[in-house]
Structures are given as structure tokens and as C-alpha cells.
Amino acid sequence: MVFEDLRDYISFLEKNNDLIQIPDAVDPYLELTYILDREEYSGRNRSILFENVKGSQIPVVGNLFSGDRKMEWILGQKPYDIGMKLRNLIRPPDESDSMISRGLELLRELSGLRPKMHNSLPSSMKVLDKVDLDRYPICTTWPKDGGPFVTLPVVITKNPLTGARNAGMYRLQKYDSETLGMHWQIHKGGSQNMQDSREEKKIMDVAVTIGTDPLTIFSAVAPLPDPFDEFSFTGLISGNRVDLVKGSSVDIEYPMNSEIVLEGYVDPTETRIEGPFGDHTGYYSLEEEFPIFHVKRVIERKNPVYPTTIVGKLWHEDVAIGKAIERMFLPLIRLQIPEIVDLNTMEEAVFHNMVVVSIKKRYPGHARKVMFSIWGTGQLMFSKFVLVVDDDINIHDRKQVIWAMTTRVDPARDITIVPRTQTDALDHASEMFNFGSKVGIDATRKWKEEGFTRRWPDVMEMEGEIVKRAEALLDRFNK
Numbered sequence: 001m002v003f004e005d006l007r008d009y010i011s012f013l014e015k016n017n018d019l020i021q022i023p024d025a026v027d028p029y030l031e032l033t034y035i036l037d038r039e040e041y042s043g044r045n046r047s048i049l050f051e052n053v054k055g056s057q058i059p060v061v062g063n064l065f066s067g068d069r070k071m072e073w074i075l076g077q078k079p080y081d082i083g084m085k086l087r088n089l090i091r092p093p094d095e096s097d098s099m100i101s102r103g104l105e106l107l108r109e110l111s112g113l114r115p116k117m118h119n120s121l122p123s124s125m126k127v128l129d130k131v132d133l134d135r136y137p138i139c140t141t142w143p144k145d146g147g148p149f150v151t152l153p154v155v156i157t158k159n160p161l162t163g164a165r166n167a168g169m170y171r172l173q174k175y176d177s178e179t180l181g182m183h184w185q186i187h188k189g190g191s192q193n194m195q196d197s198r199e200e201k202k203i204m205d206v207a208v209t210i211g212t213d214p215l216t217i218f219s220a221v222a223p224l225p226d227p228f229d230e231f232s233f234t235g236l237i238s239g240n241r242v243d244l245v246k247g248s249s250v251d252i253e254y255p256m257n258s259e260i261v262l263e264g265y266v267d268p269t270e271t272r273i274e275g276p277f278g279d280h281t282g283y284y285s286l287e288e289e290f291p292i293f294h295v296k297r298v299i300e301r302k303n304p305v306y307p308t309t310i311v312g313k314l315w316h317e318d319v320a321i322g323k324a325i326e327r328m329f330l331p332l333i334r335l336q337i338p339e340i341v342d343l344n345t346m347e348e349a350v351f352h353n354m355v356v357v358s359i360k361k362r363y364p365g366h367a368r369k370v371m372f373s374i375w376g377t378g379q380l381m382f383s384k385f386v387l388v389v390d391d392d393i394n395i396h397d398r399k400q401v402i403w404a405m406t407t408r409v410d411p412a413r414d415i416t417i418v419p420r421t422q423t424d425a426l427d428h429a430s431e432m433f434n435f436g437s438k439v440g441i442d443a444t445r446k447w448k449e450e451g452f453t454r455r456w457p458d459v460m461e462m463e464g465e466i467v468k469r470a471e472a473l474l475d476r477f478n479k
């Protein structure tokens, strides 16, 4: 399934009884977001369309990604199957393939890869007479937030040296009717483009789209290697080329199905305090200096809808997005770290704060090799704790993970602390902002080749025949 735009997705949700439409007046200051929060906490996870938001003519929609079911609708397939499909793309032809059939298969798979470029806005979109961010129902989520934040934007920039486009989701704090805080963290694509622009002494063009089709919003969050274009990624997954239109005042292209587009610039030499903001971690992330986005022009579709999301203490829709990313990227991570059997970025640990990985151990010191590979792979570099276990452990079962960690580890020997390294920007416990330490725990069975001189005990297992007989007997009493 491919949703043409946000509206198409909203109608689909309505048809599938997954949308509440609230006609009552709701305050974008704390109230609206708390309603979204309660719906997610209830586990019903319905999306909500707020038709009457105080202080704005524009409706707000939220909880667009909450729950695995929605993620599958948006992606059109199970995330893991998409990962396998992507992995298959780089498979060399095997003997059963004719070159023609393999070539045709690749052409089919890659058909959506290249976005379609348009030079002028469609008639459904128009440039507004003036920039006025006050017209938007930008929400304040938590009481100690530094102000209202745009929480579901797709921020588009270009690298000044290569021209490669990047689209990332970075929150935007509203400072006034024309300026926003640009929270791209130092390790992310937008920030890299800004650093290069600073070196080139260039002001950066930026376009922000608020409300495109949900797959494109997902692509902006996906940890794609730079310089892989996020719109190509959308096309690759959906099989349909994304329609992009050239910005009217910036040298940036953005999706033609956008509800609201902000065109403007970031001066790489300029910063301002951003935050606090109730973050994915369940804490308010502290105020820090971040760049400023000056909005110069606003483009809107007729009767736009404004999408929002909330993050905070578990569980929110970022968990569904994060888990979809984990499953989708696992087959691709295995290309680089083939010994990985399974990987679990733990949502309780805000994903990257604790990554558990199971491996088929083949040589002495293998677990440590895997830890360092994880720290060297894309956004897995943020993993604060990496726990490596053998492949007899189901790493999605917390009980088994704790059992392995506590029974296969001698702390002095098996814990590796990596001091003075980069950390995730949201890690408030690290020694400094963006800088601290990491822990790797080798919870695999120890080998004599690793200097382990004692005998490693067998795990208790019942013999097969007895299991069968006992189960058959009990079954008779369970009918």
C-alpha cells in the first residue's frame, strides 16, 4: 500500500476505525499532547484528529505511527521483509538466475529510486503573503518545555561540497513568528551539511516540510548512510517515484504532497539556546546552543493539516518507529557484521542506550570484535551498553538476557569500558555534552583459548523422548 499524502493516510485510518475525530476546542498548550499521551498509554493507540485547536484555524493530527499495525500499513510490508528485499538488491546473480531475469528484477525493485522533479508548485499549493508561524497550532508538550516545538518536521538541506540532499527529522523550537531553533544534533546529516557550509563560509538554504505521506516522514527518521537520499529510500520501499518540487526561494527540493513548507536559511555562525524539551529519554533535555532557522517564505496546501508527535516516558510512537527501524536494518547490519544472529535495541533504554546482540561465537575474543563493530556502524555508534550473548539466548526475552548476563560474566574480565568517546546528544548522564564513555559486556560462554581454565557447566535440558511423553500425558488432562 502506498499513501499518496497525509490526507490519504488519515482517510485510511478513518475507514479502519483507527481515528478519533475530536470536534471540541482543545488547547495546544499541554492539553492536546496529553490527550495523545493518554490514548497511547491506554494501548488503544488510535490516531487523533483535533478539528478545533484553540488559537488556530488548522487541525492537528497525532499518533500517526503508534503501534506495529500502523507501521506495517505505512511501510506496506513487514519491516524485516523490506530489509531482506534491500539486502537482496546487492546479491550477485547466482547460477539459477539468468542475467536477464536478474536485471529485470533489479529494474523492478529500483523503479521508484529516482525522485521526479517538478519546476513549479502544483495548483493545490500556494505561497502565503507573509511568514507568520503564529497561525500554526504548534504544541507545547510538557510543562517545563522551553516553548512550543514542531515535533514531526522533515528538515531538508544540501551539502555545499557534493550537492547531496539530506532529509532528517529534527525538532524545531518556536522562538517567534519567523524563527525556530534547529535541533540537529552534531552527529546528524543536517549538522554535517552545516559544518561544511561554515567552512565554505556559506549561508545554508533549508526547507522544512510539515506533513507529507507517512512513509516519507519515516524515511527522514531512518538511519540511512550519507549520502543516500531519503526520498529515494521512500521510492525504493514503495516502488513509486517521489514527486519533488523546486523550492520557490531556496535551492532545495521538497515533496509535492507537503501540507506546509517553510523555506528559509540557517547561518552556520549563529546559535541560540534551545530547550529544555521533554525528550525520548523521559527527562527534559537540557538547554544547549543550537542553530537558528529563519523562515523567509511559507507554502501551504489548501486547508492544511498539521501533524504532531509526542515523546517522553515510555510508551510513545517513537517506539514503534524505532522497532520498525531495528527490524528493517537488521539484514543490512548483518552485511557488515555477519556473525550477528539477532539484535535488540531496547526501548526501555531509549533504544541505543542498551543494545543486546546474539552471535555465533567462532573464535576467541569474538564478542569484543562485535562490540567494536557495533560502535563503528552508523547510528549504532550511540549504543551506550552493548551486551553480547550466545545464540542460544532469545534476546527479545528479558528474562533470558538477564540470566545470560548474570551467569556468563565475570565483571573484571568481561566488561570493557571505552572512556572518552562520543555519546548521544540526549545522554544527560555522560561526563560532558556529546562526550563520555561506553560499556561492552561479553556474556558469551568463555573458552579455554580465552584463558578460561575452569570447566564451563552444561545448561540443563531435558532429553527429547521424555519431553514428548510428558507433554502427551499432560495434554490428556488439559483438554
Ligand SMILES: Cc1cc2nc3c(=O)[nH]c(=O)nc-3n(C[C@H](O)[C@H](O)[C@H](O)COP(=O)(O)O)c2cc1C
Binding pocket: 151, 152, 166, 167, 168, 169, 170, 171, 172, 183, 184, 185, 186, 187, 188, 189, 190, 220, 221, 222, 223, 224, 309, 311, 318, 321, 379
Ligand atoms: C519524533 C522524533 C524526533 C526526533 N528529533 C530529533 C532531533 O530533534 N534532533 C536530532 O538530531 N535527531 C532527532 N531524531 C532522530 C533523527 O531523526 C534520526 O537520527 C535520523 O536518522 C537523522 O537523519 P540523518 O542521519 O539524515 O541526520 C528524532 C527522531 C524522532 C522519531
